[in-house]
Amino acid sequence: MKILIVDDERDMEMLFRQKFRKEIKSHEVEMVFAFSGDEALALLEEADPPEVMYVFSDINMPGMNGLELLEKVKSRFPKINVSMISAYGDAENYKQAIGSGAKEFFTKPIDFNSLKKEIAELKG
């Protein structure tokens, strides 16, 4: 399963690749990374239909923020799951995200176990 992680922190890629090293090694998941909303959209549009099945996006990003990205992905590719990962776990962000069709809302610091569980459920 191909997963797209969107976060303006470039070290996120290293962290995700290491945390999911076993799953990547065994080809259970494949991970691609984007560091802005625009980059994420471009990546999704590369293949038709897109190979990515699940997008995890940060909310606070320069340029297009995660909530805007969420709306665009949901309108263009309604089948792709999108979940938010935010350091700002406030009620307003949560409401807006769920209202715009986000599957789940994760808070930072990321609990990788719950993330792995979420991915495993989708695969099963």
Next chain:
Amino acid sequence: MPESTLQEKTRLLRDANMRFVRLCLNEIKREEGEGLIPDDIMGYGSTIDEKITNRKEFFELIDRQVDEMAKSQITFDHVPVFERILNEGATGIFVSEVLLDIKSDDYQLKFSLRLSTCVTLLDGAYKVVHWHGSAPIMSENDTFHVKDNRQKTEKLEQEVRERTAELRASLEKLRSTQEQLIVQEKLASLGQLAAGIAHEIKNPMNFVNNFAELSLEYVEEMRTEMSKIPASDHTTDMGDLLNELESNLKKIHQHGTRADNIVKSMLMHSRGGTGIMEPANLNELISEYVNLAFHGMRAGKTAINCKIDLKLDPHLPPVSLNTEDFSRVLLNLCKNAFDAMREKLKMYEVQSTKSREVDGEGDYLPKLSVSTALEKEQVRISIKDNGPGITEEIKDKIFQPFFTTKKGTEGTGLGLSITHDIVKAHGGTINIETKAGESTHFIITLPLKQSRTV
């Protein structure tokens, strides 16, 4: 008019005089007193309009007085001073002092009036032909009112002095309130700054902790891999190095977690809009949380013996509180008190081994006293320990974020800053009274009537 004795005539004269007084003071109605007033009555009083030369003017004066006093209540005492009966009871001159007490909704006035009247038999009835009323001035030997004027001037000056003093005091109060406000604003902006920094630090801190965790996993995996190759001096050295690496990584993770806790505590502090103020039983909250703080301390590594003294006012009405926030105030203050008393206990132990005999004092028993009291429109909470006290130099700083006297990892320097902000959000105040070597006393006041939300 029938023949009467002098005694009888005197009685009638006095009666006429009294009725006149009562008429003048609106105690009897105009109709009842009409027979007393001849057409050419003369009156000469102390105010300009009391210059009466006929009956019409007299009753105009009386009517006006009735209007003036419509909303007031007049009571009086009539004290005769002189009395002269002339012409075998046909005429009487009466001099009296009338002590007036005038009351209305917004004022009370007491003064005395000197009244002279001349009553005489006219057309078969006793009538008042002349009267004079005046208010005495309060000084003697002052025919030309010089002393009186001086007294009045002095009185005015005295009033001016008093008013000036009042104004000066309220200006002073205003200034000190303004200073307090500035300090509070500074603290609040520091708090906001701290929260902003906290958000910025949170992400890098997460990386530090996550990568440390991952590296620890790698060390473990490395050990597993190494166990698969034959043991030698090299593998022993590598094992030692792995142990060092692991212990360093654990340190990174430990201190990273510590920093993360500080950040979390700051964010919790700044989170807004969630706390709802509800009427709460403050006494219950206090006993619960003082107890909790005590047992938390007792269960910890650095437990001390401590007496807890609760004096809670049973008449306390429900207080509008965000109980979640306010419980943190109580926990913070109790924890600080225990920490302070523990420090004093240490000092005491060192001193007593050095100079036990010179000292001669008994053992130091830490004691935490917590009380509540109702004060006007406020509730006063007092939390007092008999610890080492706070020095003047740091007293002003202790509410600042990150200020701490605790060593190393023991304190974040946020406890009292958070405490201050929470109390402020409740519309209350927090103050410290401290005596070096003896006690620290935190006094919180909370208003009883308020509807703000935190």
